Amino acid sequence: MSKYRMDDGTVVDTKNAVATWEEDTFWDGRNHISKATGSQRHHQTLYKSRKGRYYVEHTSNYQGTHDRVEWVSPEEATRWLILNGEDLPEDLQKLEAEVSE
Numbered sequence: 001m002s003k004y005r006m007d008d009g010t011v012v013d014t015k016n017a018v019a020t021w022e023e024d025t026f027w028d029g030r031n032h033i034s035k036a037t038g039s040q041r042h043h044q045t046l047y048k049s050r051k052g053r054y055y056v057e058h059t060s061n062y063q064g065t066h067d068r069v070e071w072v073s074p075e076e077a078t079r080w081l082i083l084n085g086e087d088l089p090e091d092l093q094k095l096e097a098e099v100s101e
Contacts, residue, residue: 002057004069012055012069017047024084035084046072046080052091056080075099 001015014020023036023044036044041061048054054077059067072080078095081088088096 002067004057004067006055006069006071008071012047012049014045014047014057016050018050019048019089021046021081021084021086024086036080044080046077046084048077048089 001013003011003013005011023034025032025034027033028040031040033040034043043059043061045057045059046054047057054072054074055069056072057067057069074092075095075098078088078092078099081092082096082100
């Protein structure tokens with residue numbers, strides 16, 4: 001669990017999130033690859049804050065890199081969840097048809 005300062009100055013604490021989704025991965029024959037990033041070394045976790053906003057935590061296995069977070073729109077959160085094979089929470093279900101074919 002980590003605390004981050006967002007670009008708008010808000011401080012988020014991942015332990016306070018009301019929902020958390022881990023990226024899905026697939027095996028490419030040699031490594032587990034993130035569906036969210038397409039990388040074996042870069043990873044993402046989606047969170048829903050107590051106020052109902054969504055943000056993505058970006059982490060990496062590379063030494064010397066810093067974890068970071070960013071707010072994402074409800075549409076981006078919906079795309080992320082669909083790509084990673086997750087069920088959509090009620091507040092995002094109406095966006096499914098808008099962001100996927």
